[in-house]
Amino acid sequence: MKKIYVLDTNVLLQDPRALFQFEDNEVVIPAVVLEEIDAKKRYMDEIGRNARHVSKILDSFRCEGKLHEGVPLENGGTVRVELNHRSFHYLKETFMDMTNDNRILAVAMNLQTEQEAGDNPKKVCIVSKDALVRVKADALGIKAEDFLSDRVTEYDNVYKGKIYADVPVGLLDVFYEKQTLPVSALEKESLNPHQFVILKDALGTPASAVGKVDETGKMVKPFAVDLEHVWGIKPRNVEQKMALELLLRDEIQVVTLTGKAGTGKTLLSLAAGLLQTEDMGKYNKLLVARPVVPMGKDIGFLPGEKEEKLRPWMQPVFDNLEYLFNAKKPGEIDKILAGMGSIQVEALTYIRGRSIPDQFIIIDEAQNLTKHEVKTILTRVGEGSKIVLMGDPGQIDHPYLDELNNGLAYVVEMFKQEAISGHVKLEKGERSGLAQLAADLL
Numbered sequence: 001m002k003k004i005y006v007l008d009t010n011v012l013l014q015d016p017r018a019l020f021q022f023e024d025n026e027v028v029i030p031a032v033v034l035e036e037i038d039a040k041k042r043y044m045d046e047i048g049r050n051a052r053h054v055s056k057i058l059d060s061f062r063c064e065g066k067l068h069e070g071v072p073l074e075n076g077g078t079v080r081v082e083l084n085h086r087s088f089h090y091l092k093e094t095f096m097d098m099t100n101d102n103r104i105l106a107v108a109m110n111l112q113t114e115q116e117a118g119d120n121p122k123k124v125c126i127v128s129k130d131a132l133v134r135v136k137a138d139a140l141g142i143k144a145e146d147f148l149s150d151r152v153t154e155y156d157n158v159y160k161g162k163i164y165a166d167v168p169v170g171l172l173d174v175f176y177e178k179q180t181l182p183v184s185a186l187e188k189e190s191l192n193p194h195q196f197v198i199l200k201d202a203l204g205t206p207a208s209a210v211g212k213v214d215e216t217g218k219m220v221k222p223f224a225v226d227l228e229h230v231w232g233i234k235p236r237n238v239e240q241k242m243a244l245e246l247l248l249r250d251e252i253q254v255v256t257l258t259g260k261a262g263t264g265k266t267l268l269s270l271a272a273g274l275l276q277t278e279d280m281g282k283y284n285k286l287l288v289a290r291p292v293v294p295m296g297k298d299i300g301f302l303p304g305e306k307e308e309k310l311r312p313w314m315q316p317v318f319d320n321l322e323y324l325f326n327a328k329k330p331g332e333i334d335k336i337l338a339g340m341g342s343i344q345v346e347a348l349t350y351i352r353g354r355s356i357p358d359q360f361i362i363i364d365e366a367q368n369l370t371k372h373e374v375k376t377i378l379t380r381v382g383e384g385s386k387i388v389l390m391g392d393p394g395q396i397d398h399p400y401l402d403e404l405n406n407g408l409a410y411v412v413e414m415f416k417q418e419a420i421s422g423h424v425k426l427e428k429g430e431r432s433g434l435a436q437l438a439a440d441l442l
Helices: 009-014 016-020 031-040 046-061 100-116 131-139 169-178 238-247 265-279 306-325 332-340 371-378 407-415 433-441
Strands: 003-007 026-030 078-082 123-127 143-145 162-167 196-201 208-213 219-221 254-259 285-290 343-347 359-363 386-391 421-426
Touching: 003 009, 003 100, 009 016, 009 031, 009 046, 016 046, 026 031, 026 100, 031 046, 031 078, 031 100, 046 371, 100 123, 100 131, 123 131, 131 143, 162 169, 169 196, 169 208, 196 238, 208 238, 238 254, 238 265, 238 421, 254 265, 254 407, 265 285, 265 306, 265 359, 265 386, 285 306, 306 332, 306 343, 332 343, 371 386, 371 407, 386 407, 407 421
Parallel strands: 003 026, 003 123, 026 078, 123 143, 162 196, 254 386, 254 421, 285 343, 285 359, 359 386
Antiparallel strands: 196 208, 208 219
């Protein structure tokens, strides 16, 4: 049975092509949604871009027919702008304020009442990214759903970049002796290039080994990187060794690291970048950037020049650099960086239009990037450059993103089968016992 989907504004602002994701059903856009989109179209950010994109899509529909009557879509469904069904008769005793959310709910409620009075009623469903709108709809007896088509995977299918495999002890001996092992011997489905494999004895003995799938996805080999420390940093667990294996391999141009706070993502990336830029000379410059997205209430306008304005946003990066350079005096790290000249720390606000060749690029807090923003960043990477994107998908401050639809998760999922990329999820915290406890409990 076909359904009627009433879309909230936030669905279209998150994914302008959401109109085409409802198969052969009827998509209804309340008039108030057009008003809200119109109010956002002048924004010079991702929301403004999406608002303008939606406006162009709807404008193109006018060539197919009258929007208030319904325009057919290629998937067999229809889309229409709902100008009627705005009465607050059924809501006035429950939600009296004529807010925009309540006006959308009123449209859905009136459509449902009309359908129930007909001979062949269709189910009405409101689709919203706003949890409270869905709660209100449920209280009114209207079916409500979150928009999930923008998610890159399911919760139980998030790619971690590593697997555990129980194998006979004989296979472990073969791996140590020949320094290679066919993926087919693991009795696993096809593995991704540069995916890590933790081999354990199936009988439960302490025997184990760690390897990495090669770029062909067919053979498991030992780590190629064998360094006791990197720029003074020694990996404290096997996951950090995996991260360094990815960070120091020349053929891996795109590295993604995820994990809770304190797992060492930023520190390891900076150490690997400094080693390859300053000591090995593989790259001309180390570029570190992060999105300007506040946690909690914004602190407003900041005084000073660009560098002074950016300092509060970039302070976590400077904290790690102070640790790596053992800079303890106030202002000492600024003098060190000014003297070196090969380390650049800036916000992502200024990356559009650039071309970045022969650089080791680190993008911190990438979970706060949208799919479009992360595409913009990756398309800036020039010849001879390596890019590292890292973040904690569980700590997102962007209003329209979640753990499964953010830009970092998007890159992890889309690049996992590519021979030039590698990913690992770091799960053990090493910042301090308190930090690990807080990450686990809170």
